[in-house]
Amino acid sequence: VSTGLADFYEAGYTQADPERAALLGRWRAHGADLKAGHITTLCARAGRAPRSVIEIGCGDGALLSALAARGFAVSYDGFELSEPAALLARDRNIPGAGRIESFDGSRVPAGDATYDLAVLSHVLEHVPDPLSLLREAARVARAVLVEVPLEHNRSAARPHKRAEARGIGHIQAFDRADIHALATAAGLRVFGELTDPLPVTHHAFFAASPAERVKGRLKWGIRTAVWRAAPQRAERLFTVHHAALLGR
């Protein structure tokens, strides 16, 4: 992984403006709670209760922290490309946390099948070779939970939306079939999956005026209605989050 990418993520985690840093912290916590909900739902549906979890690309530890708050597993390790983010994650003192470390972004320093579950949450869309990282997750764990935004859709294909996604480091735009193909190529089966058009609190999070809040509510209302009526069609029209539990 190039130093450039690591620098890019470091800049994202080190905000000079304290107000902006606090807002982004709340945004990550809000997202982490949604993601933790997806993970617990899929594991419960598949009858799995992992004891040891590794999150690859754990960022500042928001998701590990949300999982620990739910008592999801017993032990939590996290590996991250960005050293400042790994430090923030370690400083959270998450109950059950073990190794919280930075790594080279490709080879996780752990033995085969060390963990019950590896989590790759909102990471594969950031990496040049998603299949290699998925294989690495499947090497160190018996099951892998992948969550990505499905950005191969009509709304996200608009030039300003592509530019926005690139601006936050998304170099892949997946659809559901891409995730299935990656799983197959990594020798994994899909045990369960779900999509989420995201709640109103997500769509209106950055709304700074009553007009923007109305816009956020409208977006949420329309997207939720389309997703409920025709979930597969919704995926082709706008971005939903997709979580999949993969295993052998």
Ligand SMILES: C[S@@+](CC[C@H](N)C(=O)[O-])C[C@H]1O[C@@H](n2cnc3c(N)ncnc32)[C@H](O)[C@@H]1O
């Ligand atoms: C959008 S954040 C997601 C953080 C966390 N997983 C979550 O869901 O809240 C993407 C993270 O992936 C990390 N990342 C990017 N490329 C990576 C790689 N090759 N290996 C591990 N982490 C990577 C970035 O540093 C960043 O922290």
